[in-house]
Amino acid sequence: MVHWPEVMMTFDTTTGTLFSADAFGTFGALEGALFADEVDFAGKWLDDARRYYTNIVGKYGVQVQAVLKKAATLSIETIAPLHGPVWRKNLGWFIGKYDLWSRCEPEEKAVVVLYGSMYGNTASAANALAAKVAAKGVKVAVHDLSCIDNSEAVAECWRASTIVLAAPTYNGGIYLPAANLLEDLKALNLHDRTFALVENGSWAPMSAKLMAAKIGELKNCTVLDAKVTVRGRLTATQDAELEACAAAVAASM
Incomplete structure (x- = not known):
């Protein structure tokens, strides 16, 4: 086997x-x-x-x-x-x-930010959060799920201890690159990881709730309460929200 x-x-x-x-x-x-x-x-x-x-x-x-x-x-x-x-x-x-x-034990105490972005707004939020996490002295890698092969994203989830997953709401569901990654993580039996979520949706953001449900199907995985919700594009008033999520990510490690 x-x-x-x-x-x-x-x-x-x-x-x-x-x-x-x-x-x-x-x-x-x-x-x-x-x-x-x-x-x-x-x-x-x-x-x-x-x-x-x-x-x-x-x-x-x-x-x-x-x-x-x-x-x-x-x-x-x-x-x-x-x-x-x-x-x-x-x-x-x-x-x-x-x-x-x-043993599915992380190779590194590190964060990987994996995002899918339709128009660049979710990408901006993911990168802004990554910058705040890195400023706290945490090792961070950032990848666009539309640009890397899903197999590379899976490998990054094995390497890092904490995963930030960012995706817009798409037709009431999860934007497909992020949805596909979550399906693979379940099929390949990833477990014992911490997740933080960034969602986007102009009138009905749903992706964080749906991603959390998918993560709940993984063994011994935790979703942090502090999430970032973007409505279309990131605004200057959301700095505190980003900071709170970054602090929660750093504290979880």
Whole structure:
């Protein structure tokens, strides 16, 4: 089950090589290098390794934990996955990442702001909130859900401890990029995260209520009470609302 029922791993006792199938794999082109220690893996490959795990293996964290327990009893010298470079050095570092990811434990005490915006107004509110959170000394990343692949957004939710989700109300529902992300997070079994919400709606803002309901379907996830409601565009009078939400985000960490 890492990540299909028929997947098998083989351990070669003569060389200490674990042929790990889809486990410890990553997206990306090898570009001439075969081994992980021949590339800047932490700098250039880690994001794709996280994206690979969360979107392909992520739902099967319990099974990954079982595999890691078995692997801990072996004298592994090399890990040879089906996808990505071969590991022959510093194996513990990458195994540690898999341990974190499979427990769905955040890699970083950090905030990721993910927004969908129809006309730029929700984007302005999301960026204004991100600036206030960053001013409190919190590490923040901001992504437009209309510009990044959903798999990247999922990986960011695995990396960060706190997620700010911003979306307009669209036909009485959640703007589709944010709605699609929430569906994927449920399917991939994200859990134990804190969310803050930003909504937009000129006459009937509904997206925060609807997003909170979707988040409620995730295990052990918390939605902060302090939310930001924008009616069309952000106004100067909403600075206190943004500040309160930013303070709640920082305090939650």
